[in-house]
Amino acid sequence: MLCIVFTFSFSFVVKANYTSEEFQESLFEIGYKSIYEAINEGNEHFNQEIALPVQLPPVAFTHSFGRFDNLDGDVNDKYDIEYVNKDTPQNHYKISIQPVKYGMDFRDNHIDQKIKLDDGNEAIYSTKAVNGFNLLVFERDKFQYILSVDKRISDIATSDILVEIANSIK
Known part of the structure; x- marks a missing residue:
């Protein structure tokens, strides 16, 4: 399901010569x-x-935006934040937040590393769960957070950077 969301939400990036407006x-x-x-x-x-x-x-982003999905029932209710660069599609970073009880479960074969965050919670780093994206998944205040970054910038937005970002939540 997460893969479908990424594919759908970024199908618009392919049009060349978009003005910012x-x-x-x-x-x-x-x-x-x-x-x-x-x-x-x-x-x-x-x-x-x-x-x-x-x-x-x-990395450089030209736009940031959010969307809260309040669908029928509570299962698919979530908040997404996206940062993109309209001229450099690989500069793509997303934060998805949803209640823990409806969060994603990861199979062991999708987990590259388990990392302890500053608040004592455990984060999962995955390069295999979603095609084209690396993820850092963790829980905080009854919510599951998924930080995702385009694999094409993984040499800049490393797992250590994603952990720093997770630790910056106060």
Whole structure:
């Protein structure tokens, strides 16, 4: 399912010569909005403040946006933040946040490494769970966080950088 979400949400990046305005409009048309608008929707829905990392991967992004999906029932309710560069598609970083009880489970063969975070929680690093993306998955305050970065920038946005980002949530 996660793979489908990535494929769907970034099928618009392939159009060449987007102006920034056209690029933004294409995102707004499929339900994205500012990070702050979307996080407020999620906070209200979950009746809890969702903490976000303050650090980003060290790559250039031209746009950031968010979307809160409130579907029928609670199972698929989640908050997504995406950072992209309209001119450099590999500069793509995503944060997905959903309640732990509805989070993704990972098979052992999809786990590359287990890492202890500063708050004592364990994170899972995976280069195999989603085609084209490396993931760091962890829990905090009853939510599962999935930090994903395009594999093409994994030499810059390493597992250590993703751990730093996870540790920047206060």
